[in-house]
Amino acid sequence: MKSNRRRLAVLGSTGSIGRQTLDVVRAYPDRFAVVALTARGNVDLLAEQAREFQPSLTVLTGGDPAALQRLRDALPETLATTSGLEGLTTAATLPDVDMVVAATSGLVGVLPTIAAIRAGKTIALANKETLVMAGHLVMAEAKRAGVAVLPVDSEHNALWQCLRGEDPATVRRLLITASGGPFLRLPLARMREMTPDQALNHPTWRMGPKVTIDSATLMNKGLEVIEAHWLYDMPYERIAVVVHPQSIIHSMVEYVDDSIKMQASIPNMHLPIQYALSYPERLDRAGTALALPLRWDEVAKLEFESADMERFPCLRLAYEAGVMGGSAPAALVGADETAVDLFLRGTIRLTDIALIVGETLQRHNIIASPGVEEVGAVSAWAQEEARRIAERLAGASLPPAGAER
């Protein structure tokens, strides 16, 4: 019965999080229904998903008329299709949507997320940039509208599970775990020799190239610290990063009585997605295609150590940008995006990423409380600035931004 099912708009349904969200829907067809699906350019997968889940709206945001025509040709006439970025907001605010899964990559997720909040939709948030760059805007809107922003990212989801039922005033610290990435034990002196292939070889998680490099530099963990600051209204000095190479404990909360609560599971994104989708219920996974119980007798050891900010300066820079506040995180994200892209192209060294991001932050004139457009402008400025710094470091002009890798 459709009326008893939670009705979802999945923004970015063809991506890693989007596809895994649909796995959860597939596992619980009596609990969830899909009302809208969006992708940027992956027509074939979007059409396949639309045929399976029968949303009332399918959106292709890429703006390519031929691709839109291909989508229309591929879909039954009963499905509405639209294109362009405004389609994301249309999908996020449809009257029969209960929950918006914000799983696009990049800053493009911010406006539709804010529109969905204003329309009273619950948000299951995967999109990192939305909170890192525009956390002040998104959380203020959510507070005003009385809407919940539920984290999909495994670390924030773990914190949420540990915080549930507790008095926030009794929380001493949030402890975000980090696998440490492929270079956890590598001496600083050898970091600069690491190639993109070596950096892409993440020990526990399979993800896209940008986030995998961010995991190798611990920038990703720094972005998660900023997200945690906004989600849980926690000052930066009370958010710590703990390296935990096994990635079994996804984060921890330390309380004033010295208790530490941890959330453990096999590293896999289906669980945090499912938890956000079904909240406040926990759904039984036994017998579903998602079942993945953690066997304690197979966990040989759980190790924890402090994060080394000297060997991983990107983590320090993210903390600094968070404390600076205002538009500084947008500058951090913009500069990092360019620097990671140039590293993946083999233009700069791994260790140049932190140099470029640090210098860009130094040159940035912080805007105290930027609007969405200013956030976008700062991020674009930082990308350009990072490029100029990289050209100086490389001693040569670089191929145009956006060129094929």
Ligand SMILES: NC(=O)c1ccc[n+]([C@@H]2O[C@H](COP(=O)([O-])OP(=O)(O)OC[C@H]3O[C@@H](n4cnc5c(N)ncnc54)[C@H](OP(=O)(O)O)[C@@H]3O)[C@@H](O)[C@H]2O)c1
């Ligand atoms: N993957 C993870 O395990 C993970 C974990 C935690 C948080 N996150 C965060 O979740 C977000 C999504 O991650 P992901 O790994 O799923 O990314 P992804 O695999 O790159 O997928 C991104 C999705 O967004 C669409 N998209 C990309 N650029 C767009 C644009 N400019 N306008 C509209 N749609 C666009 C893509 O469509 P096309 O396929 O058509 O290009 C795709 O559906 C990111 O912010 C990421 O940091 C990811």
